[in-house]
Amino acid sequence: MAITDSAADDTLDELLRNKARIIELPDDNNEDEVTGVPFPGNHLRKNGIHHLPQWLQQTTIGLFHDDYNTVSSEALDKTAAECLPHLTGQDNQGIPLNRHGLPHLQRKQHASFLHTPLKGLPAPYAAMDASRPWLFYWCTAGLSFLREDVSMYRERLMETVRPLQNKIGGFGGGHGQLSHCACTYATLLALATVGGLDVIDREAMWHWLGTVKQADGGFRMAIGAEEDIRGAYCAMTAITLLNLPLELPPDSPTREAGLTHFTDRLGEWISTCQSYEGGISSAPNHEVHGAYAFCALACLCILGPPHITIPKYLDVDRLIRCLTTLQTNPEGGFAGRTNKLVDACYSHWVGGCWALLEAAVVGPHEAKQNGSVSSAESRLWNREALVRYLLTCCQQPGPKGGMRDKPSARPDGYHTCYSLSGLSAAQNQYTYNTTASTTDRETGRLLSAFNWKGERASEGDMKGLSVERNDVVELVHPVFVIRFEAVEEARRKFARGGFPVVEGTD
Numbered sequence: 001m002a003i004t005d006s007a008a009d010d011t012l013d014e015l016l017r018n019k020a021r022i023i024e025l026p027d028d029n030n031e032d033e034v035t036g037v038p039f040p041g042n043h044l045r046k047n048g049i050h051h052l053p054q055w056l057q058q059t060t061i062g063l064f065h066d067d068y069n070t071v072s073s074e075a076l077d078k079t080a081a082e083c084l085p086h087l088t089g090q091d092n093q094g095i096p097l098n099r100h101g102l103p104h105l106q107r108k109q110h111a112s113f114l115h116t117p118l119k120g121l122p123a124p125y126a127a128m129d130a131s132r133p134w135l136f137y138w139c140t141a142g143l144s145f146l147r148e149d150v151s152m153y154r155e156r157l158m159e160t161v162r163p164l165q166n167k168i169g170g171f172g173g174g175h176g177q178l179s180h181c182a183c184t185y186a187t188l189l190a191l192a193t194v195g196g197l198d199v200i201d202r203e204a205m206w207h208w209l210g211t212v213k214q215a216d217g218g219f220r221m222a223i224g225a226e227e228d229i230r231g232a233y234c235a236m237t238a239i240t241l242l243n244l245p246l247e248l249p250p251d252s253p254t255r256e257a258g259l260t261h262f263t264d265r266l267g268e269w270i271s272t273c274q275s276y277e278g279g280i281s282s283a284p285n286h287e288v289h290g291a292y293a294f295c296a297l298a299c300l301c302i303l304g305p306p307h308i309t310i311p312k313y314l315d316v317d318r319l320i321r322c323l324t325t326l327q328t329n330p331e332g333g334f335a336g337r338t339n340k341l342v343d344a345c346y347s348h349w350v351g352g353c354w355a356l357l358e359a360a361v362v363g364p365h366e367a368k369q370n371g372s373v374s375s376a377e378s379r380l381w382n383r384e385a386l387v388r389y390l391l392t393c394c395q396q397p398g399p400k401g402g403m404r405d406k407p408s409a410r411p412d413g414y415h416t417c418y419s420l421s422g423l424s425a426a427q428n429q430y431t432y433n434t435t436a437s438t439t440d441r442e443t444g445r446l447l448s449a450f451n452w453k454g455e456r457a458s459e460g461d462m463k464g465l466s467v468e469r470n471d472v473v474e475l476v477h478p479v480f481v482i483r484f485e486a487v488e489e490a491r492r493k494f495a496r497g498g499f500p501v502v503e504g505t506d
């Protein structure tokens, strides 16, 4: 270049005056070097925090700082400011540290937090009457992710959900409420977790699901309700875990449109939910959202092997690009939508997408060599950053425990459950076995979702993630989001298919 170094510096100074910029910091990270970056993390450096990962270095943080003040950018700055003291180890909230300097996972406290709602709820929870199955699922599944025994809830949960099951099939949220795909999904997973699946009327469920299947291939959430991607995932989860016939029941209104199976036009309908951003929306032409991406990917992983069905129906490159932008800096967790705030529940909704996507991306190549596709070598996302966010920012300190959206939020069952499954997604490895059967010859059951294997974090993984063995969560099934053991029990229990349920089928 003809321009001299000093002239180049002058021009850069003019261009970047009062703006965030990349500058080279001396090795000792001297806090006096950065000026004019009105970033909320600046004050932290005065205390000389060393050995922070790359994404928490001031230079990296500056890259992600928006100079244009808007309501969104102010909210983003405020969130970064509340998280940085925890992320950088300046405020551990009294939680004991592991040998790598990160707070330990407070297993005992979180378990106690999740047991509490199962014992009885205070009056204000009446407002959540329509969401009772979700409370059952978040608490029982969350406990199982912590290796807690939940078998003592089996009988009670079966008796509690019995009146929520409607004669026409499916479960409502509370007594006398209409059957709904989300409530049915949550009830099913909670029952699977405690070993109580016998309470489900599978034949009625099959008929009811036939009434929510739509002619364009998708599913409504309930009769007359909205058609969206949650319905597709919830319905296919029930059909597969319970081994319901894939043929539509004779009384399904969708048969009049020429459809014969629950899977008809489903992949094509999911394709229509991918937007111009590359992400997935609840239904065609809606806003992209991280949780809908998980529903779409998990549903496609029920339909077939990830490396076949995902690229067949989605533009994988564009989806990866979109989801990558949802991992926030400097927090390291995920936001649900573009330019929104980090929130621990997306540790699952977006964090849970990666195992499925990684298997889709590396599948065809690695499968040729050893018959399985693993997420182990893939680096599509920053696992270490998610683990740090969850352990430093999302654990409620004190004896009550529980996990929360972000430090300024209160803990609840929803965020505790999905923080734990997000931790599992980041800490453990999940592999798809490409040599296993994808359909059961006798019953027609779709088997792809049962072909996943989990592998616990190795010593090397734990070191890389700055955790100890006791900070690692159990393996969580990447498609059904319950323990692998619960998935296997459902697979064996209904292996024969057909109706009615024969007690003791194994």
Ligand SMILES: [Zn+2]
Pocket (backbone or CB within 6 Å): 343, 344, 345, 346, 405, 415
């Ligand atoms: Zn949330």
